Every structure is written in C-alpha cells, then in structure tokens.
Amino acid sequence: MTGRVLVLGGTGEARRMAAALVDRGVDVLSSLAGRVADPLLPPGEVRIGGFGGAEGLAGWLAEGPVRAIVDATHPFAAGMTAAAVEAAAITGIPLLRLQRPGWTAGPGDDWRWVDSLDEAAAAVAGFGSVFVTTGRQGLAAFAGVPGQCLVRSVDPPEPPLPRRATVVLARGPFDVAGERALMRAHGVEVVVTKDSGGSMTAAKLTAARELGVPVVLVRRPPLPPGIPVAATVDAALEWIRSRAI
Numbered sequence: 001m002t003g004r005v006l007v008l009g010g011t012g013e014a015r016r017m018a019a020a021l022v023d024r025g026v027d028v029l030s031s032l033a034g035r036v037a038d039p040l041l042p043p044g045e046v047r048i049g050g051f052g053g054a055e056g057l058a059g060w061l062a063e064g065p066v067r068a069i070v071d072a073t074h075p076f077a078a079g080m081t082a083a084a085v086e087a088a089a090i091t092g093i094p095l096l097r098l099q100r101p102g103w104t105a106g107p108g109d110d111w112r113w114v115d116s117l118d119e120a121a122a123a124v125a126g127f128g129s130v131f132v133t134t135g136r137q138g139l140a141a142f143a144g145v146p147g148q149c150l151v152r153s154v155d156p157p158e159p160p161l162p163r164r165a166t167v168v169l170a171r172g173p174f175d176v177a178g179e180r181a182l183m184r185a186h187g188v189e190v191v192v193t194k195d196s197g198g199s200m201t202a203a204k205l206t207a208a209r210e211l212g213v214p215v216v217l218v219r220r221p222p223l224p225p226g227i228p229v230a231a232t233v234d235a236a237l238e239w240i241r242s243r244a245i
Helices: 012-023 053-063 077-091 116-122 176-185 203-211 233-244
Strands: 003-010 028-032 045-046 068-069 094-096 109-112 129-133 148-153 165-167 190-193 217-218
Touching: 003 012, 012 094, 012 109, 028 068, 028 094, 068 077, 068 109, 068 233, 077 094, 094 217, 094 233, 109 116, 116 190, 176 203, 190 203
Parallel strands: 003 028, 003 068, 028 045, 068 094, 109 217, 129 148, 129 190, 148 165, 190 217
Antiparallel strands: none
C-alpha cells in the first residue's frame, strides 16, 4: 500500500488503525479534535485541532497528497462525519467510516432508549441518584435534574452542571467490579449513557444488570447516506487495500 492515509481519530479503533497502517509501512496522519487535554496518541504523525468545517478540511486535503480518509471518530461525532463526507465529495478522495457496532441488550438488561440528551435528562428526572456517563460535552442537558448526579468524564467538565453533581475524573477501560462498587457507593438508581459500543466502557452495563439498575441509552445519530462503513480495523484495512490505494 502506498500513499498517505488521513485517519480522523480520537477512538481506540483509530489508534489501532494507525498502528496497523504504520506496521504495514503506510504513511498515516492521525487527526485529533483536541477536546481532551491529554489524549492517547496513536503511532505515526499526529495533527491536533479542527479543520474549520467541511470547506476547511477540503482546502487542507487539496494541499497534501492524501489518498484516502478513514473517519474513525466517535459514533456521536456527527458534525465531523458530515464534514468528512462533504470534503470527500469536494475533493474526490475515497472515504470510509470505521465505526464499532453499538451495544445489544441481553437477558436481564433494563434498557430505555431515547433519541437525545434532553430526552435522557427527562427520563431520569424522577430518580434520586443518577450516574451520568455521557462525557463532559452536553452536560448542560442535565442541569435541571433534581436528583444527585454522579458525573464521570476524562477532563473536568465546565458548567452548567447538574444541581447536585459529584464529579469523578477517570479514563477507561473500566471493569465490572469497579463499576459495581462505584454504583453501590453512590446509591445509583439509574445509569444514563450514549450507545458508544465497544468494550472500554461496557462494564457499567454489566454492573447495572447485576444490580438491577435501569439504563437510559441515547441512540446514535444516523450516518450520512451512501458512506461505506467498516465495523473492524481489519475490514478497514481490506477496504484500503482493495479500493482506496
């Protein structure tokens, strides 16, 4: 494989994708949005900071010999994905969406699906103790929740926060024993999270099931129509090998 690959990153899949490309001798540039103060950096060259929307990304792509784009951003980074689709259309550069599958409920799970953070906040308003694991972006939606809120994020969140917030700063992966102990210590009555998928933060779902705690899950935003999607790094590597470069 020859030619530079731009990996829009920030996820575990993006880091593994960059590592796999570096191992294969491919020139890879990983781009991170810069929203985390101390991000886990992937192998290879790294760029930190936004592009300025679709036009900014298209202009940046026009200046460099990028042969393919892999959008491996978070499943809820809808704005970046939309910008990547538009920039790829402008420049004619092949684009692949690398996105891990969402979570699937099993026996004993009490999952309650909603379409937005605002709906999630409304769904947990009647609980006395809420475990909010949606990240620090969008916490304003929970500012009016009357119960005690255990808020977990990688970096300190900015206000507005829930009225009665306890902030825990932590980065996954998390294990079931730790999640179970955390929920018990704070008397958690309901968990609210996004359908991020993957194993790094899935332990809270198992712990909630074991404790009989319901989970409110925010559905993923839909992907733009027509974008090819790979669910694994191996599938993305095959796409690059066979179609992009």
